[in-house]
Amino acid sequence: MFERIREKLEILADAAKYDVSCSSSGSNRKNTNKGLGDSEGSGICHSYTEDGRCVSLLKILLTNHCIYDCAFCVSRKSNDIKRAAFTVEEVVELTMNFYRRNYIEGLFLSSGIFKNADYTMERLVRIVKKLRIEERFNGYIHLKTIPGASEELLKEAGLYADRMSINLEMPTESGLKLLAPEKSHEDVKKPLDFIQKNIVQLKDEKSLIKSAPKFVPAGQSTQMVIGATPETDKEIMHTASNFYKDFSLKRVYYSGYIPISTDTRLPIIGSQPPLIRENRLYQTDWLMRFYGFDVQEILNDANPNLDIDIDPKLSWALRNLDQFPVDVNTADYKMILRVPGIGVGSAKKIVQARKFGRLHQDQLKKIGIAFKKARHFIRYADSPLQLRDFEASHLKGVILSESTSKYLKTPQNQLSLF
Structure with missing residues (x-):
């Protein structure tokens, strides 16, 4: 049995x-x-x-x-x-x-x-x-x-x-x-x-x-x-x-x-x-x-399929560069949420933290945003006066190369990737 x-x-x-x-x-x-x-x-x-x-x-x-x-x-x-x-x-x-x-x-x-x-x-x-x-x-x-x-x-x-x-x-x-x-x-x-x-x-x-x-x-x-x-x-x-x-x-x-x-x-x-x-x-x-x-x-008639190389939030941002950069010290919560590299938890922390003063680069990093990605889409208290003006395709390449580089620090990782 x-x-x-x-x-x-x-x-x-x-x-x-x-x-x-x-x-x-x-x-x-x-x-x-x-x-x-x-x-x-x-x-x-x-x-x-x-x-x-x-x-x-x-x-x-x-x-x-x-x-x-x-x-x-x-x-x-x-x-x-x-x-x-x-x-x-x-x-x-x-x-x-x-x-x-x-x-x-x-x-x-x-x-x-x-x-x-x-x-x-x-x-x-x-x-x-x-x-x-x-x-x-x-x-x-x-x-x-x-x-x-x-x-x-x-x-x-x-x-x-x-x-x-x-x-x-x-x-x-x-x-x-x-x-x-x-x-x-x-x-x-x-x-x-x-x-x-x-x-x-x-x-x-x-x-x-x-x-x-x-x-x-x-x-x-x-x-x-x-x-x-x-x-x-x-x-x-x-x-x-x-x-x-x-x-x-x-x-x-x-x-x-x-x-x-x-x-x-x-x-x-x-x-x-x-x-x-x-x-x-x-x-x-x-x-x-x-x-x-x-x-x-x-996803619409012009973009019927998702980009396999990058996440859909970054893909949307690259198609709508006219909406960026977003000033994290003044923008509303909903717009901060749309910044690539900023999640729900980080967006809430930004809104709370800026009540006590303008946010700088080191504070944003401590909050936990993916700064290397987000920095291309935001302004903050000590951001460069002139943000680098990239074409969408060029910016995508920059972000991909930055995200890939962290996996290329050891010979073992180089071997696995290539």
Whole structure:
């Protein structure tokens, strides 16, 4: 019996690794009635919370059997792989045993779709309900929404899960129809919209009635596979922006396509996913959510793809040199945020520090800005009277050479680069 459970765990944990749409930030479920666990400060296996802590999670599929044949998915029905399925009781027992041994801090539970959406979703709900009520487990639970499941099951799931997510799969409807013709973006939008409306409704009730139940307190997220279909970065990020606005998502995840099939519809790329592009998309996402950028400023018809050589914030600045230099002693917070080399924390420190006097070069360095990059775009108390007037292409080269030079200080680094 133990060997069979271990074999299932190996199969279904391995199948779950392709889903990156998980994060624990935002939940504050308390430990009550002497139960086990606490979702505050707990979360995701080998991921990071907002304050930088690495946390752990039992991340598994309920089953890798699936009625769909999505070309990009390792669990598609036509793929010749080992199949397995946990029972409800097995998932509950694994979660509790792993937690008691201090292996995990929570559960991320997804599933292939077997029989139909409601049949699968009903089992996922039974698991989280059993953990919360019978086992009194108060740790973090992230539950995947099954497209096409009934609203009754979705509402019940939201009462027990901290976060729910449903994968958009491909950035555009045309891309999804190419690789997964049985699916559509509408199948994703409907549950996202339903859950979001219930989050707002129950949040309003909670403000009036303290005993009102929490509903998906850590919000919703989604995931897109990048590089399996030929969308531009503009199409990808405009889709993400729309989903943020329409459904108040906590996160959109961008997963570089990993070759797992010889299907002729899929691109031929190396064994590694396009990680640099994935990183640039995450940086753009960050600019949209925390730096006040509109997606149209970064990606538009004139610039449909991100620059691989430099980050999107620097790329935007080089295209808009007329807005620089920014005087850090007089500019507002929003404009300081747009300076390459200055992050959210540093911008706040600058605004606070200048209340006590004009800021000089040494003070800016102590604040922690990336001064070598930022100095080309700012004025400060002791800045040169005449800032060097570069063309955008020349300035890009100067910044790249300065950032590269720090890696060329040892023979070992020289060897690795050349």
